[in-house]
Amino acid sequence: MTGQVRTVDGRVAGRRGQATRQKLLDCLSEMLSSSPYRDVKVIDVARKAGTSPATFYQYFPDVEGAVLEIAEQMATEGAGLTQLLDGRSWVGKAGWQTSQELVEGFLEFWRKNDAILRVVDLGAAEGDKRFYKLRMKILNSVNNSLTDTVKELQAKGKVDKDVNPAAMAGSLVAMLAAVASHQRGFQTWGVKQAELKPNLALLVHLGVTGKKPTK
Amino acid sequence: MTGQVRTVDGRVAGRRGQATRQKLLDCLSEMLSSSPYRDVKVIDVARKAGTSPATFYQYFPDVEGAVLEIAEQMATEGAGLTQLLDGRSWVGKAGWQTSQELVEGFLEFWRKNDAILRVVDLGAAEGDKRFYKLRMKILNSVNNSLTDTVKELQAKGKVDKDVNPAAMAGSLVAMLAAVASHQRGFQTWGVKQAELKPNLALLVHLGVTGKKPTK
């Protein structure tokens, strides 16, 4: 049950319809990366897709609806971020490696989808539950995994008892997301990508294990 | 030279004009916290302020212009965040205290101005230089101070040479800002405010000094 694609008025979308729908999504996605969210107009998206506004409204209730769609696609893709943590070690040099790869993968994912992630972030911050859930879905894989890691280390007595695993993991993930979406900002600040990553990795390692990494 | 307040068409604003202007700003500010940025309309702001859209356009070129104005006010106010760090110690128990107070003050400031800060964040992330500069202005006080602290500790050999002070400070500040703007999010995640703060403080302390705090 993948849930058939339907138009707003209930018709099931066929071959051609789905193509148009997808084209609209692609164009919207492109517009989001070239102009402010606030200024994205349905008519522009439609024109760019070589169709009319009315067609847009056949497939999406409004711009927000379409954005949610794009974000949903991205979210499932983003579940792959779990790979960055599944079965990795946090001990010794391997721990440092894990930390670095997490940062690397995370920033890469964010850079690839920055336009849509900005909008999701805003929606979530504004308290919209749908966007909030979506943001969770994306971050949860990483977050849960980190939380578990901290819990384990805590059980072994390697991390202080008064650390709250969920809070720690959440903070680290939030940090990664924030830095990722302001990557350009750091450059103007005089900090280069290459210098940023190891510092982030260091913070992640410190946060998770409570110790400096062995390099 | 505070730079006289002027209308869009160049007249200097008098007593009454400034009052109206301020009222518009207040109403806009209020609207921003109750509805999505994308849906804030000039006409609503004007109505709420008991005036007409035309009046709004006499004082501001558009909604964005007014937002920048509000943000500017907040930015100067936010320079006070420096207090949280000026002349504080990062050694021993005092260091833990400093870290905690920084987190506390930062979150408080963010909570107080969350609506407008969201918009600034979005604008900055979208690459708008004006918003970007504003964000810098707000964060710079804290950021510079943290950078200096790390540099000092590094000079004394208490922090690893391969830590980049600016990158570290920037990451920590970004983390604080991100967590602050998703405070509600954490609650739904099952993390309570009271648990969040000490964990953030711990991360800040770890990042700045490289060591666990003495409590």
Add this chain to the structure above:
DNA sequence: ACCTGTCCTGTCATGCCGTCAGCTTACCGA
């Protein structure tokens, strides 16, 4: 009372929104 410059609004052209009825196109079974 009069003048001057500030302040506000009625009004208007423009352009986007969101909807509908109706036309075209593709598919399918007889």
Add this chain to the structure above:
DNA sequence: TCGGTAAGCTGACGGCATGACAGGACAGGT
């Protein structure tokens, strides 16, 4: 081959926000 049916698309329209302007209301000074 030929309708029939459902999918797919669009022109057109009322409604509303935008942004500009001219002109009227108002306050303060003389």
